[in-house]
Amino acid sequence: MASIDSRATEPDTRKGHPSGIDGNAPGRRFEFKWAPYLFLLPTVGFLCVFSILPMFSGFWMSLHRVDVIRGTFNFIGLANYTRLFHDSQFGLSIFNTAWYTLTVVPLIVVASIAIAVCLRESRPARLLARVGFYIPFVLSPVVVATSWKWLLNEDLGVIDGFMKWAGLSTIPWLSADFPARVSVVLASVWNLVGFYMLMVLAGLSQISHDLYEAARIEGANRWRQFWHITLPLLRPTILLIVILATIHATQAFETILLLTDGGPGGATRLVVQNMYQAAFGRLEPGYGVAQAVVLMPVILCVAWLQMRLFKEEGIF
């Protein structure tokens, strides 16, 4: 028994420190366990090569005037950053990105919940409708943009054609600032809502029917059931949707590029397209990267908020 106790009090180098180094054991030989580090190496290596190194080299590039074609770098200090703060196009693209994100994300959340709740039961017609809502998500951005471009065409489009037939005045969907912004949001929501609807359906399947049964017995109508059972229990799913949709919105590029090309006059040009245009259109990669560097604190704040919300919800 005594021998067991003495073993229990003996310092264990395998447990004392995650690295396997027990610094509290004077005179003991340092034992370094390589295995955990070796297991981590591929991931850390990938992260370094594809995320951390590009981040630092991007920042370094933003301090230079880069000639991509001749491969020359000319140090210009913070000139790209000072130029950024005088660039009205960059300011407009920030505004557009904020507007786009703040409209697309709530619309996606509301629409995906509404559709999922309506199509909750597994009847054949509803299953078919689910497929119908999901199809736009698997379409290529070219198809999505081209379809919407023709639907919204002012001269020959179906929507304006219907409005003319109904005696209403037509809307310049793609050629005036506000309608173009609305069009881009509509096309994006239509494109993405099917994916998020599936997530809500998965969330709904986790809610026990007993809760609804009990609520019905207590006299709760469908609205109260939704408000007091469905919505609270969907909170983790909704949170996940908000985060994923925000990421989607800040990365939006192809559909908008093909639908409006950032037009008219830059009214729908988001930051990603602005960066792309600076780097590949005007061949100023340093200036393009400077925009990304300025945006980094904003993205970090969103990431921090995301971590906090996840923690509060106990998701991790």
Place this chain on the structure above:
Amino acid sequence: MHRLVVCVAAGLLIAVSVSEAKTLSVLLLANASTQTQIQQLLKEYSAENSGIDFNVSIVPYSSFTAKVNTLVAGGEPPDILEVTTAYIQTYADLALDLTQYTDRSELLNRYLPSYQAFIKSGNKVIGIPIEATINGLFYNKNLFAQAGITVSADPAHIWTWMQFKETLERVMKLRSCRIGVAYDCSVQRWSNLLYQANGRWISTDGRQILPDRQAATQALTFFRGLIEAKLVPTSSWPGKTDGGPLFKTGVTAMMWAGNWELKTLVEGGTLFPFGTTFFPKDAIRAACPGGEFVMGFAKSQNHDDAAKVLLWWAKPETTKRYLESLGGSLLSPMQNLPVNYGKYTEYLKPMLDDLSATPDWVAEDLARPQLNLLQNDLLDQLILYSTGRAGLDATLSRIDQLGSQVLNRPKQ
């Protein structure tokens, strides 16, 4: 023993020939109407020149610069690159100089003056024009007949800008006509007006943008007038709907586009007869030339073999064979090359006339790489002005500002 010697010799010969075989990397623009014919031509070259093979990659226009710049920055430029007028001068410094392999003036003189401007860079010749395009004007014959308007076939009686506008207004009065002129939303298409007003984008010394303010003002205000009079539909400008589909509906009087639209219109068929006519004129007659080129890079792995391929393509018989394999819808960039344009002959006549009436400096102006860098920004400004969201002075001063950022960019 004798057999053994023969076998060893044959083996060595095969090994030597295999080691000498070269594969040239070729980067082509995704273009359904030309990419097959170009690959066919390269196969012919391989058949004629044993030991030369081609590894062809096709890139969409939208990712073209990203792809080429990545290859160039990585030190692995393609041996042969297909490139448009907008980009050829961008790569001039790195281009393979064909004067190292042939006589400069003899090579240049094979081509129309407009196309010489695109391939010259200092004393270098940096590419071979393989096909020419030209901006042009299409009209719906039914609508014009209903409006009682005859279109002149004589270049001596072409419309002035005002006559062009009045003609459109007359056709637009028809109930069956819903769109005046489908006008592609691009800087190049708008530039026809600037050149017709005898203006240019960049001064000859390369230091100033829109040096002739009067010409620029005329072109800007005339175009805004077309939009305000609803002769150019907002779905085109600024809606960016291509002219082709709008024109094909049969309710559009005219289309301001280019000869590349002919293939779709003629082979795809239209429900109405259509024709082409001369561009209207202001101070001068002008139309934007364009086209595609093949070029090499001085530091590519097989640049000597690439030069041989390019010079083979520069032979009149190769260019003619290539153009005729396309069915004749694209024009020859070569001087005095009798190409059979087949069913496109009648449609191309006014466009060829516009091309011959266009001064050489138009191509020089269009070929400037700075103009290409400014494309998107200039288009934004043209849209803001033409749709009435910016005034003339504000537009010109913003263009000045954008121009100075690029024109005064220090050379590294």
